[in-house]
Amino acid sequence: MSPHDSSRAGSDSVAVAVRNVTKIFPNGDTPTYALRDVSFEARCGELTMIVGPSGCGKTTLLSVICGTLAIDSGSIEVFGKTLGSMSVSEVTGFRSKNVGFIFQQFNLIPTLTVVENVSIPLILQGWNYRKAEEKAAAILQDVGLGERIRSFPKQLSGGQQQRVAISRALVHDPKLIICDEPTASLDAKTGHHALELLKKSACAPDRCVIVVTHDSRIFSFADWIAEMEDGRVVKSCPASEYQHA
Amino acid sequence: MLRIALLMLFRDRAKYMMLIVGLTFCSLLMTQQASVFCGLMLWTSATVRNIGAKVWVFDAKVEQVNEVIPLREIEVTRVRGVPGVEWAVPLYVGIEQARLSDGSFQNVQLVGLDTATFVGRPMEITKGRIEDLRLPDAVIIDQVGIAKFKSKGIAIDIGTTFEINDKAARVVALCHANRSFLGQPYVYTTYDRALQFSKPQRKMMSCVLVEPKPGVSATELADSISKLPGLKAFERDDLFWNTIWWYIKNTGIPISFGTVVLMGVIVGIAIAGQTFYLFILDNLLYLADLKAMGARMPILAAMVFLQSFSVGFVGFGLGVGLTSIFGYKVLKIEQPPFFMPWQVPAFVAVIIILICCFSAAIGLRQIAKLEPAVVFK
Ligand SMILES: Nc1ncnc2c1ncn2[C@@H]1O[C@H](COP(=O)(O)OP(=O)(O)OP(=O)(O)O)[C@@H](O)[C@H]1O
Numbered sequence: 001m002s003p004h005d006s007s008r009a010g011s012d013s014v015a016v017a018v019r020n021v022t023k024i025f026p027n028g029d030t031p032t033y034a035l036r037d038v039s040f041e042a043r044c045g046e047l048t049m050i051v052g053p054s055g056c057g058k059t060t061l062l063s064v065i066c067g068t069l070a071i072d073s074g075s076i077e078v079f080g081k082t083l084g085s086m087s088v089s090e091v092t093g094f095r096s097k098n099v100g101f102i103f104q105q106f107n108l109i110p111t112l113t114v115v116e117n118v119s120i121p122l123i124l125q126g127w128n129y130r131k132a133e134e135k136a137a138a139i140l141q142d143v144g145l146g147e148r149i150r151s152f153p154k155q156l157s158g159g160q161q162q163r164v165a166i167s168r169a170l171v172h173d174p175k176l177i178i179c180d181e182p183t184a185s186l187d188a189k190t191g192h193h194a195l196e197l198l199k200k201s202a203c204a205p206d207r208c209v210i211v212v213t214h215d216s217r218i219f220s221f222a223d224w225i226a227e228m229e230d231g232r233v234v235k236s237c238p239a240s241e242y243q244h245a
Numbered sequence: 246m247l248r249i250a251l252l253m254l255f256r257d258r259a260k261y262m263m264l265i266v267g268l269t270f271c272s273l274l275m276t277q278q279a280s281v282f283c284g285l286m287l288w289t290s291a292t293v294r295n296i297g298a299k300v301w302v303f304d305a306k307v308e309q310v311n312e313v314i315p316l317r318e319i320e321v322t323r324v325r326g327v328p329g330v331e332w333a334v335p336l337y338v339g340i341e342q343a344r345l346s347d348g349s350f351q352n353v354q355l356v357g358l359d360t361a362t363f364v365g366r367p368m369e370i371t372k373g374r375i376e377d378l379r380l381p382d383a384v385i386i387d388q389v390g391i392a393k394f395k396s397k398g399i400a401i402d403i404g405t406t407f408e409i410n411d412k413a414a415r416v417v418a419l420c421h422a423n424r425s426f427l428g429q430p431y432v433y434t435t436y437d438r439a440l441q442f443s444k445p446q447r448k449m450m451s452c453v454l455v456e457p458k459p460g461v462s463a464t465e466l467a468d469s470i471s472k473l474p475g476l477k478a479f480e481r482d483d484l485f486w487n488t489i490w491w492y493i494k495n496t497g498i499p500i501s502f503g504t505v506v507l508m509g510v511i512v513g514i515a516i517a518g519q520t521f522y523l524f525i526l527d528n529l530l531y532l533a534d535l536k537a538m539g540a541r542m543p544i545l546a547a548m549v550f551l552q553s554f555s556v557g558f559v560g561f562g563l564g565v566g567l568t569s570i571f572g573y574k575v576l577k578i579e580q581p582p583f584f585m586p587w588q589v590p591a592f593v594a595v596i597i598i599l600i601c602c603f604s605a606a607i608g609l610r611q612i613a614k615l616e617p618a619v620v621f622k
């Protein structure tokens with residue numbers, strides 16, 4: 001398969017370009033090849049899904065894309081910037097500005113209220129608290145949690161927590177949204193709603209959304225699907241053409 | 246992010262309380278014990294502070310004020326002959342047995358003041374007149390004596406009589422004196438009468454009190470008096486510190502107090518350090534999230550240090566505050582000893598700062614080791 005697949009329709013510019021990346025975990029005598037010469041692209045204006053069986057390297061691919069994990073060979077370009085050429089601190093700064101995260105366990109800080117949790121990405125960028133909370137409250141209003149902004153995460157249902165997590169990922173208008181198994185902790189219906197919300201609020205012409213999942217029920221939300229197996233991308237095609245084995 | 250850090254800390258009620266309690270207990274233990282130690286050391290030098298003379302002359306073997314090796318009275322004349330001496334007077338100090346009207350005994354610290362000048366007189370006469378000390382059998386007794394006699398059912402006032410070594414003593418005035426190490430009441434009388442009260446010996450005088458001539462430094466005068474064979478002179482502050490150091494070196498007091506202070510340090514490190522470590526461990530995933538979301542190490546370090554120092558600050562304040570309340574209460578009844586010079590809270594503050602730094606450092610080590618990639622686990 002080619003990373004520059006000409007059959008790719010309806011997409012704008014390339015947001016993430018992974019070229020010939022290898023990542024090896026030196027697990028003592030038997031190193032694990034988590035990524036083997038992987039090439040992969042995700043485009044702006046699209047929701048790209050990375051799918052595949054457990055242990056195939058999906059999370060590893062996501063980690064190297066957002067620069068939280070160093071690679072052994074190959075190159076990664078995110079919005080035209082080569083991660084390998086930046087210092088750790090530059091990558092961290094780049095991430096705080098351009099990447100929004102949604103985790104499987106939501107990872108909301110339990111001792112902070114919903115609105116405080118959502119304002120963190122803004123505060124990290126130097127916003128003052130009042131402004132950050134105002135913006136956070138506005139976005140929580142949009143996802144239907146306007147009444148619950150002073151609640152603590154524990155007081156919310158799983159689906160509501162996921163909506164908070166989506167708000168936190170979007171509050172600082174990042175250009176890249178990274179989601180690892182966003183529906184794994186949710187039941188089918190709530191997972192469906194979460195993806196609907198994600199699709200509605202996150203997908204924009206200048207934004208790239210990458211979702212890792214092995215939940216075939218949400219494949220229909222994807223614009224593009226890349227399938228992995230044993231550290232390799234084995235299939236990469238528009239969602240409409242994707243046949244789930 | 247600092248406000249976020251404080252919110253994370255304060256809202257984790259259980260651990261926050263635990264940290265505060267641990268550090269409060271630790272600083273209370275250290276401040277209180279150190280203050281009692283200082284107070285006890287102060288007690289050892291009570292005679293120096295009660296008499297207050299600028300230069301003290303003893304037998305050459307004497308190391309501190311509570312050690313008495315009697316001198317011949319002729320030594321006063323020898324001391325008077327040293328250039329720079331304005332005046333020199335004899336002093337008698339000794340522990341004598343007083344017998345009360347009900348037949349019970351009480352050891353007292355008898356002080357015999359130079360009859361002509363009353364040099365070394367009690368700083369504070371609470372009732373009566375010092376001049377009445379010239380009346381027959383006259384003595385002045387301090388507040389400790391009044392309390393001790395009272396506990397035996399005898400109310401002491403002007404006119405009360407008792408016996409010192411079987412000789413009649415009559416109270417002519419009451420005074421307030423600094424409490425002595427062994428808690429024996431101070432009983433003041435004249436030098437000549439003190440010799441009559443005490444058991445006759447070949448040498449009777451305890452020491453010579455000296456005033457330097459104007460413009461002569463007490464230390465230099467003490468040095469030149471010390472050149473006289475068989476005599477040793479101390480400047481007042483030197484005698485004070487020599488006495489305290491003597492007790493530090495020659496008794497188990499510093500070790501027993503030091504042990505408790507050390508226990509305070511260990512308890513502090515154990516409770517506070519461990520709780521803080523658990524606090525960090527609990528939040529490790531979230532700190533990793535912050536790292537992934539773009540919080541740099543300096544920000545995380547500032548957060549962790551702020552958290553540890555804010556509990557340290559509160560714990561220190563509560564500990565020292567509680568000790569001050571304790572001190573305020575005990576100073577009224579003068580027991581146990583209590584003295585909190587500024588060095589004590591300063592020392593405790595340093596220890597608390599070290600504990601905070603230590604706790605923050607082990608917490609930070611965990612965070613530094615953290616790969617931001619763990620957030621996807
Ligand atoms: N930190 C690590 N140290 C060592 N080996 C690792 C590490 N992280 C991942 N691996 C290994 O790399 C391979 C790929 O792991 P990865 O987490 O990317 O899989 P995944 O596709 O996300 O699986 P899942 O669907 O179960 O989350 C696995 O064999 C895993 O054991």
Ligand SMILES: [Mg+2]
Pocket residue numbers: 058059060180
């Ligand atoms: Mg995974």
